[in-house]
Amino acid sequence: MADSPIVELQGLCAGYGEIQVLWGIDIAVRRGEITALIGSNGAGKTTLMRALSGLIPTQGGIYFADDKDVTGDRAAQILARGIVHVPEGRRLFGAMSVEDNLLMGAYSRKVSRGELNRDLDRVYGTFPKLCDRRHQAAATLSGGEQQMCAIGRGLMSAPRLLMIDELSLGLSPLLVEQLVAALRALNAEGMSILLVEQDVITALDLCHSAFIMDMGRIVRHGEGAQLLADPIIRDAYLGVLET
Template sequence: MDLVIQNLQAGYGKVQVLWDVNLHLNPGEFVAVIGANGAGKTTTLRAISGLVKPTGGRILLGGQDLTGRNPSDIVRLGLGHVPEGRELFPLMTVLENLTLGTAVRPEARAHSAQTLAQVFTLFPRLQERQTQLAGTLSGGEQQMVAVGRALMSRPRVLVVDEPSLGLSPLMTQIVFGALKAVNDTGVAVLLVEQNVGASLKLADRAYVLENGQVVNEGTGAALLADPTVREAYLAL
């Protein structure tokens, strides 16, 4: 398996957010994590990336233990993270922001020209705007940069947090299409997304988080048809 989370516990200070979360991601798989605000979705991704230190459990990437490692080590091992809110450097150009994705992984630096060409193929608009300051881009264009920066590290697993947040329906469709195209190249994708319907249509499998625990899981199609999921998250 590309990613395995076993009995993960994590939180902030004395506030525990995750309680024995178990999930896995097979090679080349597209998996979604859905749930209400405050369910622990972002904390799960931040724990995987080392931005939040787990208080219990284990996280394995390609059989290597990530638990307690710092974020740069985790990137070197093959994890890319597209954070909620994008977290770009607004006074740096598009190209400079993208190049930062190669900073800590020697393999990424060695193949940076090839990967950059792939990112520009995925997002032609970024090639047109590569010398433009990131802070002057539209929200959708900034999301493209955030995805592209993560891809520049040449990850085996890409975790993506709320990519459609604040985007128009058209730009959401473009970003989701890009994530599917990335997944089609063999990169496993773990997606946290507020647009439950769209994410379940993309996902091979999905997990439902409530109050920091996995309460349901299944194929994307099965959860999309599940009356409980439809009532809780799709208003149907």
């Protein structure tokens, strides 16, 4: 069990209504690791995360979580397993305070107020800025603070696998560095993380292993460092650097 993947897809197909986007996805996300999902715009990264969080139905294939077949399970059931999705674009409740947004993450958990307060303190320990701004409306946060709030809300759902779509989009390098440090610390405490990240160097540097997607398929898989050194990957995704 300890070595089994936290989630695994075998031949997964999914999409939107009649439209098929994912074509026979085989991935195993290793427990306790940071895994990156890389691919160009429209490759299907967000769709894959939506399938993993049960937000869209599967059109074929099998989905295992903790070795259990969860194919067809609804989002609430997937969430209850600790598979938590921080969506692209953050999706905060702008008029609500930072703290109320964080508490929304714990909405479906049956835990005491004391436990919620301990979890809030943990999020504030990870992101001290959020503590300073806890009574402020989420809409008034900076982009970086909004991303911290979105990740914090995910943490309030008690994730065992935290899936973050577009970690660094629109954020300054310094903020990205802070977020990366926070993710490393969470991972060091044992949390598994699945990350979509446009900045391929940041992603491959941070992750243990990565899957490369293209046109709804997985086209490569390997250790982060190994992919970073791979001439084909460098040519396809890091070409700008070689000039």
